[in-house]
Amino acid sequence: MIPYARHSTDRRDGRAAAQVIERGWLSSGPKVREFETAFAARVGAKHAVAVSSGTAALHLACLAAGLKTGDEAVVPAITFLATANAVLYCGARPAFGDVDPATLNLDLEAAARRVRSKTRAVLPVHYAGYPCDLKPYAPFFRKKGIVVIEDACHALGSTDRGLPVGSCRYSDMAAFSFHPTKAITTGEGGMVTTNDARFSRLLCELRNHGMVKDPELLQKKPEGPWAYEMQHLGFNYRLTDFQSALGLSQLAKLDGFLAKRRKLVALYLKELSDMPAVEAVGESVAGYLKTSAHHLFVVKIDFKRAGKTRRAVVEALAGKGVGTQVHYLPIYLHPYYRGLGYRPGLAPNAEKVYASLLTLPLFPTMNPADVKRIAAALREACAK
């Protein structure tokens, strides 16, 4: 069975992590700082703060933005749960924005119209890797005092106007994940990038229980060299040194991974071009092949036109050894969110496009023959 996503790790990655373990530095140490420095350089941001997951990255970014009870944050209806959950963790309420059916990115025009006095943050997601066009909206959000937190968990390697996503040129912070399905992996892990030294310091404190050790920053005169203060309610969201060694080793291979993904997607587009009921999400948009990191390969299938249900197509593909997934059910349709009072109909475009979505396998160790086999299986599954 070919899965819809798979990590690419090799013996060099393993050795990099093992060396750190053998040296005996297991928790956060010099490799974490090395990983942060390399990551910040790769995406062109001043600061990078490593944390234990993408979810932790989003949670801390929301806290650093000052999200609290009574506030609202605009989140796209279609994204992974963590984007909206991070808002809830702060006691704030997600306001679900509709998506652009061509890219499944947050419809920023509509999001800007939804802004109210309670709106404190907006969390655009670069869905499947295609970059959100933040530049035209950045001045508006800034003027309103709204913090822009990019959920860049799909977008390590994506570029926007020639700049890497994560450079925070048009945002305040960007959150990344190193889960095994993502562009690079540390097992579990995440990163927040920012150009704001105040956010960076706050994120560093919040990932470590809210502890402050710098004598310059203590509120009381230190009793001795051991003194530290807890100045905020923080967490243990630290990344370990051996995970960071793995991350460094993976980061060095990112460009190779991206090139492979891009080549496979180009072949997919060619192979699927004779199937009128199938369209890749983003393919109609300028710069799709070049600017996206192609974290996922998602197609929209006109199941009515094909005369098949999604379940029948998924089962036929599985029968041919092709794994698929659906990214994602609009978040507010999950029972927990229904329990918070959200109702169907909130984001009509998202609900409509959701019914057509299917994620096909894409990862760097796939080969062209796999793409051809998957396309043939899809053609057959959709045939009347």
Ligand SMILES: *Cc1c(COP(=O)(O)O)cnc(C)c1O
């Ligand atoms: C993976 C992902 C996350 C969460 O990352 P974890 O590292 O699994 O916590 C958040 N948002 C999006 C869009 C993701 O794809």
